[in-house]
Amino acid sequence: MTSILGYALLGLLAREPCSGYDLSRKMQKPISFFWRARHSQIYPELAKLEAQSLVTYTVVEQQDQPDKKVYTITSAGEDALRKWVSTPMDVSMLRDxxxxxxxxxxxxxxxxxxxxxxxxxxxxxxxxxxxxxxxxxxxxxxxxxxxxxxxxxxxxxxxxxxxxxxxxxxxxxxxxxxxxxxxxx
Amino acid sequence: MTSILGYALLGLLAREPCSGYDLSRKMQKPISFFWRARHSQIYPELAKLEAQSLVTYTVVEQQDQPDKKVYTITSAGEDALRKWVSTPMDVSMLRDxxxxxxxxxxxxxxxxxxxxxxxxxxxxxxxxxxxxxxxxxxxxxxxxxxxxxxxxxxxxxxxxxxxxxxxxxxxxxxxxxxxxxxxxx
DNA sequence: GCTGACATGTAACGTGTTACATGATTTT
DNA sequence: AAAATCATGTAACACGTTACATGTCAGC
Incomplete structure (x- = not known):
């Protein structure tokens, strides 16, 4: 039901609340994080996670910068993430x-x-x-x-x-x- | 213009002529060949390669088995493949x-x-x-x-x-x- | 006024997977 | 008669990339 990208986002949000923009920057560079994605994929995925109540967001108003939506993982989101980490899976294919x-x-x-x-x-x-x-x-x-x-x-x-x-x-x-x-x- | 899958198929056909079915079997197992693909992707790709004259095919009639289309790489196909192998490229992303x-x-x-x-x-x-x-x-x-x-x-x-x-x-x-x-x- | 960083989206397209669909021939 | 292998396709859907689109705010 939740895509791998969804779990990638939950994995980042489990560490700290982030805006879509924050997540987008974290998923651009491969430092300690291999799964890259563009903002065009991240924003719709966040909406899906929110629809499943795995994350919530609050609009944070800023004076020096444009307003933003800060997403936080819910306890249901943390449960889903925790469960996914240890679930049996097939070996991923190397595509190089x-x-x-x-x-x-x-x-x-x-x-x-x-x-x-x-x-x-x-x-x-x-x-x-x-x-x-x-x-x-x-x-x-x-x-x-x-x-x-x-x-x-x-x-x-x-x-x-x-x-x-x-x-x-x-x-x-x-x-x-x-x-x-x-x-x- | 030609996709990576196209070059994968050309790489196999540069070694020996194959039918779509042969290619499909070769691309299922990872022995000496990492790029896997299903027949549903292979048959349309072969048609595209043929449209570009990078491969040709002949229908081989068989008595003991159903007839098949045997594809052969053309010299244009070999040129395209040779050129692709050494062309500068970006580092592929690891998605595991x-x-x-x-x-x-x-x-x-x-x-x-x-x-x-x-x-x-x-x-x-x-x-x-x-x-x-x-x-x-x-x-x-x-x-x-x-x-x-x-x-x-x-x-x-x-x-x-x-x-x-x-x-x-x-x-x-x-x-x-x-x-x-x-x-x- | 322009550029750049911040911020959030949608649309079109290409690639890859799963499922649908058909049919020949051989073996059990 | 049924199952297995050979053989070739299409359709629907999921995922990923590129391009389009819009808007705020700070600094030059």
């Missing part, structure tokens, strides 16, 4: 264009393809560095081992992000190296 | 429901959540074992270092798959362990 391209690498010019993979190795490597910097901050300040604190959720997601970016960038470098030294007919 | 759930783990019952993550650790671990068995076969038989052979494409994708499943299953085990030994308020 670069991997699909790799499948047809043998057709391409090794030099041009090598350039593409080096670029992506670099991009994922930078993302890795960024995540590792965030991890250092996290380890320093907060009680991330406390599994019932929101910080633990962020920590768990960040650890996956670090593993993913490390694995991905190494793979890109490896492909580039194969294209450089690989045998040709 | 379990990661999103991890973000709200702090709300869940540690026991139930631990069970979910152990189940997924197991599933990814099995996928890893399967990929590693395929790799052993690959290393034994064919010229996978030859970067202009189709086998190299399969090899490259398989290596990513192995790295991904290893990283993912280890992360699931780590999360489960955290939930077991983690501090609670």
């Amino acid at each position: 264009e670069l991997i699909l391209r790799a499948y047809s690498l043998w057709l391409a010019s090794p030099d041009e393809a090598r350039q593409l993979f080096l670029t992506h190795a670099q991009l994922h490597s930078e993302q890795l560095n960024m995540y590792e910097a965030v991890l250092q901050e996290m380890l320093a300040e907060s009680h991330i081992q406390q599994v019932d604190s929101p910080q633990f959720g962020s920590y768990a997601v960040l650890m996956l992000g670090i593993g993913y970016e490390r694995m991905y960038s190494e793979w890109c470098y490896w492909v580039a190296q194969q294209l450089e030294h690989g045998v040709t007919k | 429901e379990l990661i999103l759930r991890a973000y709200s783990l702090w709300l869940a019952s540690p026991d139930e959540a631990r069970q979910l993550f152990l189940t997924h650790a197991q599933l990814h671990s099995e996928q890893l074992n399967m990929y590693e068995a395929v790799l052993q076969e690959m290393l034994a038989e064919s010229h996978i270092q030859q970067v202009d052979s189709p086998q190299f494409g399969s090899y490259a994708v398989l290596m990513l798959g192995i790295g991904y499943e290893r990283m993912y299953s280890e992360w699931c085990y780590w999360v489960a362990q955290q939930l077991e030994h983690g501090v609670t308020k």
Whole structure:
């Protein structure tokens, strides 16, 4: 009944009340949060959540900025979110264009393809560095081992992000190296 | 103009001519091929590729089985595919429901959540074992270092798959362990 | 007056999933 | 006769992206 995006929004609202605009900004950058969405998807989804009484909102009037609707999760919303987290599910599919391209690498010019993979190795490597910097901050300040604190959720997601970016960038470098030294007919 | 699915189909047809049904079966299982699609998407896409003259088909009459349309990639199709492989692109987004759930783990019952993550650790671990068995076969038989052979494409994708499943299953085990030994308020 | 950040929506389009629909041939 | 596999399609719906559309307020 509630979409995955709905649960993503509930997950953010379970931490702190937000406006649609706030949620929209949080879902643009991949720092500790992978599921991205545009505001054009967020506003209608918030309306659906409100219709199901999983969130409520109050209009906050502002002098220095335009008025806004601040959404808060309800206890019914928290229950739905809590239940969803542990419900059995199928393994999600990996849908990555670069991997699909790799499948047809043998057709391409090794030099041009090598350039593409080096670029992506670099991009994922930078993302890795960024995540590792965030991890250092996290380890320093907060009680991330406390599994019932929101910080633990962020920590768990960040650890996956670090593993993913490390694995991905190494793979890109490896492909580039194969294209450089690989045998040709 | 051509969708990613279109290039996925061209990538398969560049290796050998196939019917829509053949392509459909190849795109159901994730062995060396990650981009999955249903036949309801494949048949219309083949029609679009044919309209652009990137593929052609001939009707093959069979006695023991129903007749079929066997599609072959054209040289224009091969050119389009080759060009696409090395064209600059943005980093693909990771859209994984379990990661999103991890973000709200702090709300869940540690026991139930631990069970979910152990189940997924197991599933990814099995996928890893399967990929590693395929790799052993690959290393034994064919010229996978030859970067202009189709086998190299399969090899490259398989290596990513192995790295991904290893990283993912280890992360699931780590999360489960955290939930077991983690501090609670 | 213009630009930029804040703020909230809708519409059109493309992609992907589920369900509907049909029919041949082989095996049980 | 029924079930399984082969074989090809369409339709309805859900999800996601891009573009359209409007309006406030602050700073230049």
